[in-house]
Amino acid sequence: MSFRSIPRYLPWxxxxxxxxxxxxxxxxxHRTALxxxxxxxxxxxxxxxxxxxxxxxxxxxxxxxxxxxxxxHAAGDAEFARVFGTADGLGPVFVAPSCESCHAADxxxxxxxxxxxFGRMQAGTFDPMRSAGGPQxxxxxxxxxxxxxxxxxxxxxxxxxxxAVTGLGYLEAVDDTTLLRLEDxxxxxxxxxxxRVQLVDADDLLARVVSLEGVAAEGGPTxxxxxxxxYIGRFGKKALAVNLLQQVATAYHQDMGITSDLIPDEIxxxxxxxxxxxxxxxxxxxxxxxxxxTFYIKTLRVPPRRNLSDPDVIAxxxxxxxxxxxxxxxxxxxxxxxxxxxxxxVTFHPFTDLLLHDMGPELDDGYTEGRATTSEWRTxxxxxxxxxxxxxxxxxxxxxDGRATSIREAIGYHGGEAAASRxxxxxxxxxxxxxxxxxxxxx
Amino acid sequence: MxxxxxxxxxxxxxxxxxxxxxxxxxxxxxxxxxxxxxxQEGIFDRPFIGSVGRTAIGGYVEGNTAYVSEDGVSEGLxxxxxxxxxxxxxxxxxxxxxxxxxxxxxxxxxxxxxxALIDVQLTPSFVVRAGIILPPIGAFNVNHxxxxxxxxxxxxxxxxxxxxxxxxxxxxxxxRLAPPGFGLTYDLYATNGLGDGVILNATGxxxxxxxxxxxxxxxxxxxxxxxxxxxxAQRQGLGEFGxxxxxxxxxxxxxxxxxxxxxxxxxxxxxxxxxxxxxxELRGELAIASIQLPADLRESQGARQFGWHLDANxxxxxxxxxxxxxAHLDADLRLEYVDLNRGRFTTTGAPIGDDIAAVVLGASFxxxxxxxxxxxxxxxxxxxxxxxxxxxxxxVHVGFATYF
Numbered sequence: 001m002s003f004r005s006i007p008r009y010l011p012w013x014x015x016x017x018x019x020x021x022x023x024x025x026x027x028x029x030h031r032t033a034l035x036x037x038x039x040x041x042x043x044x045x046x047x048x049x050x051x052x053x054x055x056x057x058x059x060x061x062x063x064x065x066x067x068x069x070x071x072x073h074a075a076g077d078a079e080f081a082r083v084f085g086t087a088d089g090l091g092p093v094f095v096a097p098s099c100e101s102c103h104a105a106d107x108x109x110x111x112x113x114x115x116x117x118f119g120r121m122q123a124g125t126f127d128p129m130r131s132a133g134g135p136q137x138x139x140x141x142x143x144x145x146x147x148x149x150x151x152x153x154x155x156x157x158x159x160x161x162x163x164a165v166t167g168l169g170y171l172e173a174v175d176d177t178t179l180l181r182l183e184d185x186x187x188x189x190x191x192x193x194x195x196r197v198q199l200v201d202a203d204d205l206l207a208r209v210v211s212l213e214g215v216a217a218e219g220g221p222t223x224x225x226x227x228x229x230x231y232i233g234r235f236g237k238k239a240l241a242v243n244l245l246q247q248v249a250t251a252y253h254q255d256m257g258i259t260s261d262l263i264p265d266e267i268x269x270x271x272x273x274x275x276x277x278x279x280x281x282x283x284x285x286x287x288x289x290x291x292x293x294t295f296y297i298k299t300l301r302v303p304p305r306r307n308l309s310d311p312d313v314i315a316x317x318x319x320x321x322x323x324x325x326x327x328x329x330x331x332x333x334x335x336x337x338x339x340x341x342x343x344x345x346v347t348f349h350p351f352t353d354l355l356l357h358d359m360g361p362e363l364d365d366g367y368t369e370g371r372a373t374t375s376e377w378r379t380x381x382x383x384x385x386x387x388x389x390x391x392x393x394x395x396x397x398x399x400x401d402g403r404a405t406s407i408r409e410a411i412g413y414h415g416g417e418a419a420a421s422r423x424x425x426x427x428x429x430x431x432x433x434x435x436x437x438x439x440x441x442x443x
Numbered sequence: 444m445x446x447x448x449x450x451x452x453x454x455x456x457x458x459x460x461x462x463x464x465x466x467x468x469x470x471x472x473x474x475x476x477x478x479x480x481x482x483q484e485g486i487f488d489r490p491f492i493g494s495v496g497r498t499a500i501g502g503y504v505e506g507n508t509a510y511v512s513e514d515g516v517s518e519g520l521x522x523x524x525x526x527x528x529x530x531x532x533x534x535x536x537x538x539x540x541x542x543x544x545x546x547x548x549x550x551x552x553x554x555x556x557x558x559a560l561i562d563v564q565l566t567p568s569f570v571v572r573a574g575i576i577l578p579p580i581g582a583f584n585v586n587h588x589x590x591x592x593x594x595x596x597x598x599x600x601x602x603x604x605x606x607x608x609x610x611x612x613x614x615x616x617x618x619r620l621a622p623p624g625f626g627l628t629y630d631l632y633a634t635n636g637l638g639d640g641v642i643l644n645a646t647g648x649x650x651x652x653x654x655x656x657x658x659x660x661x662x663x664x665x666x667x668x669x670x671x672x673x674x675x676a677q678r679q680g681l682g683e684f685g686x687x688x689x690x691x692x693x694x695x696x697x698x699x700x701x702x703x704x705x706x707x708x709x710x711x712x713x714x715x716x717x718x719x720x721x722x723x724e725l726r727g728e729l730a731i732a733s734i735q736l737p738a739d740l741r742e743s744q745g746a747r748q749f750g751w752h753l754d755a756n757x758x759x760x761x762x763x764x765x766x767x768x769x770a771h772l773d774a775d776l777r778l779e780y781v782d783l784n785r786g787r788f789t790t791t792g793a794p795i796g797d798d799i800a801a802v803v804l805g806a807s808f809x810x811x812x813x814x815x816x817x818x819x820x821x822x823x824x825x826x827x828x829x830x831x832x833x834x835x836x837x838x839v840h841v842g843f844a845t846y847f
Contacts, residue, residue: 045512045517048512048837049512049515049822049835049837051515052514052515052832083646083647085643086644087640087644087645088645090643097643097743101647101828104828104829110788110791110829111790111791112742112829113743114790139739140739140740141737142643143639147737391829392831393788393791393796393831394793394830
């Protein structure tokens with residue numbers, strides 16, 4: 001046997017009079033034709049899966065955006081979903097390769113992508129251990145680099161579960177004056193609740209993001225104001241981020257190792273002893289990308305409510321107020337002026353006061369940020385609580401680190417200022433507890 | 444975009460399937476040429492349109508329309524010219540042959556030299572091969588020309604686990620042992636292997652196909668060759684069954700001679716089969732991949748993968764068409780599944796998601812050998828990494844592929 005070349009071709013046009021094989025059953029042909037006709041009539045859409053019930057998911061833009069706003073939202077959505085690889089500038093040390101890794105379907109995160117932060121107490125002050133890679137641990141690395149590990153000298157280690165990003169535009173649009181009005185640091189009203197705003201030291205980044213957002217909020221100098229030379233924080237477990245632009249730029253940098261116009265230098269890498277980088281020129285994303293993602297998050301709708309007419313839900317709402325839960329998980333807030341019309345002076349229901357509260361030793365990880373004590377946490381918004389499991393693999397992971405797998409368990413961890421409410425909940429009858437949980441699940 | 448009636452769609456599909464089945468009863472067995480060709484000769488067993496001297500030229504082209512909707516959201520209709528490939532074949536001597544294939548993918552978005560190899564036959568059972576070769580991981584990587592497949596999309600196991608089409612610079616031997624009525628073929632090659640892009644790529648997961656760097660034809664990224672091989676048995680008129688493997692170090696653990704990382708290996712094991720059962724042709728492939736990863740990336744990227752597909756094609760109609768004596772219409776069914784990250788989360792103990800299951804119904808019209816028009820309807824269910832509620836995808840493809 002040897003190799004052969006076999007040039008083959010069909011004559012063109014085919015020889016006249018050449019015919020195919022005999023025909024088939026006529027009835028079968030008719031049935032095929034009928035089936036094809038039905039398919040044609042039904043069209044492609046009839047063959048496609050239906051959209052999920054919007055009340056069962058978090059994703060979605062605020063109704064009423066203009067066409068250019070919808071385009072910007074879509075551009076931000078694409079960037080939010082974008083996965084960074086090594087060739088795109090990921091790392092060299094990082095936590096997750098995309099926004100969606102931590103905020104799947106815009107919802108709460110999964111322990112797989114928990115963010116670890118650490119530091120140590122020294123002479124009564126908290127040292128974020130920057131020379132050891134702190135305060136945030138980048139626990140993954142690209143090839144050739146070592147993932148960071150918490151140094152043995154750390155006295156406080158906290159793990160942060162990524163929050164849902166829906167509705168954050170509303171929270172951002174709340175005026176600083178509203179938050180200051182809600183403060184009661186010395187419990188002047190004697191209700192056992194003493195929330196206070198987070199105050200963050202000004203730096204170049206903060207000044208810039210506040211300035212950029214200040215232009216957007218022209219005519220309303222009500223956000224990004226200085227209190228004693230510091231800015232009011234409102235996003236993050238300890239409310240360290242002043243606005244969403246800062247949050248997004250910082251997340252690109254600290255969570256993904258992606259540099260931007262706002263933060264153009266790579267993360268300090270203690271394993272190398274330098275601000276070592278990848279081989280991708282800085283900045284790895286442009287200001288357009290950061291702005292688009294910020295706008296996307298700003299314009300995500302609030303989580304949908306469900307079962308509003310359920311008698312248990314209605315009764316549970318009364319219990320929620322009676323038990324003092326609403327003192328911190330404030331049901332209603334109002335935004336200030338905004339250039340985004342749908343966010344301009346509207347009332348919404350986040351179930352948070354955006355203030356820091358002492359949650360007692362149960363939730364004290366020995367770690368802190370800004371002026372918060374180690375046991376102080378910003379009140380978590382409860383909207384979307386009943387949908388948490390839908391983005392967390394089917395099991396809810398609640399509280400700042402996801403340690404609670406049910407609302408009941410989460411309530412059990414409430415100490416400090418919330419200890420009285422926890423005791424009240426424990427004293428409720430089984431039916432009353434069920435109604436309260438039904439209400440919380442409807443959020 | 445919302446679907447007005449999924450029930451109506453399913454009813455229509457059922458009617459089509461029913462009609463096709465009844466037509467099939469009236470048919471004689473098909474030529475079943477696709478399954479009865481030895482996979483090993485797949486790249487040579489192609490029509491060539493003509494020759495100049497000792498060189499023949501040929502190729503194939505494929506294109507399609509796509510209407511895809513996922514969870515009720517559709518981008519509408521789009522058209523693609525997926526591939527335009529040109530072959531050059533030369534008989535350099537009675538025992539030396541050369542073949543090359545230049546691929547234009549998505550128009551001219553990606554242009555690649557997919558094959559350029561020389562075979563030197565010492566005996567039929569011992570042929571030395573060198574050049575840019577197609578490592579025989581499963582059957583599809585070698586035998587993937589679109590005119591030979593009745594589906595517009597390639598099997599997921601062959602694109603998401605086996606990195607088809609994988610072509611690499613390398614050399615090796617292959618041969619055919621042919622006892623009467625039975626065939627046995629083998630292939631064994633050393634190649635440059637896949638590169639760093641296997642992990643931490645833009646897909647967010649381990650994807651072997653992302654390890655196909657542009658530089659792999661010029662030099663190995665780590666100086667450690669990959670090895671691949673396939674052993675296959677053929678029964679004349681019945682089909683073929685093959686077992687294959689691919690293994691190699693994929694990461695750049697040495698830079699300028701300095702060891703900077705642990706050497707990490709990936710290994711793929713695959714089984715493929717084709718079978719002609721009367722009028723029904725069956726083709727399938729199964730693959731398991733194991734990828735060594737740094738501990739911090741195992742769960743998020745995926746260290747173990749598994750997948751399979753099974754295609755069934757059956758001629759249901761031979762129309763009387765002037766000038767198309769061999770025309771026939773096939774009914775097609777594909778079942779496929781890939782698990783791109785096997786295992787459980789250490790943090791929660793829950794199973795890791797990242798899997799896809801799909802059913803594809805199709806009808807393919809073959810007006811002449813080497814030309815096929817395809818109508819496919821795909822339903823796919825996929826889980827994300829966290830195994831949240833499955834995403835539902837539907838797609839209608841109308842496509843064509845032809846040798847020329």
